[in-house]
Amino acid sequence: MPRYMVERIFPDGLNIPVDASGAEALGKVVATNSEQGVTWVHSYVSDDKTRTFCIYDAPTPDAIRQVAERNGLPVKAITEVSVLAPYFYH
Template sequence: MPRYIVERAFPEGLDLPINETGDRLCRKIVNTNAEEGVTWVHSYVSLDRTRTFCVYDAPTPEAIRQVGRRNALPVNGITEVSVLDPYFYLGMGRDGHESFVAAHLRTPWLPFSYIA
């Protein structure tokens, strides 16, 4: 499933209360997204609360736009992304093969005994 960063602008500031009302709103968004095969992974909020950068898994950018409309959320930009992290390179030898430790760090859910 492709992963996207969705940029949203809230000129008046994002107002998502940390109470039962906010909980209901988030559940509604998650349920509406699921109807289109879209998963909201998490979001980053600017300190002034006027912008969010949301991580989504979705079949297409159009699916994200559809749920944005249905959830009454702005969609100012959608960028398909892939993961780049410093741990990918940890333990790579000159021959390009990954070390055992590097493989374990990238897949911590595998116990050492399973890999060994």
């Protein structure tokens, strides 16, 4: 399955409560994603919380766009990526 990096911009900042409501919100995102065969691997969040860089496994970029819309999440860019690790060359 292809791997993608999804860049998102949150002009007002990303605010996910660190409690049961935050866990529930993220669980709903995961459930919606799975309906299209999209797996959220992990995300990186900028210090000011206005940008995220999310790693997904998905069948197509369109599948990511579809679930993002259903989840109410912005998409600035989707780039197919592969892993490059410095230890590979040792």
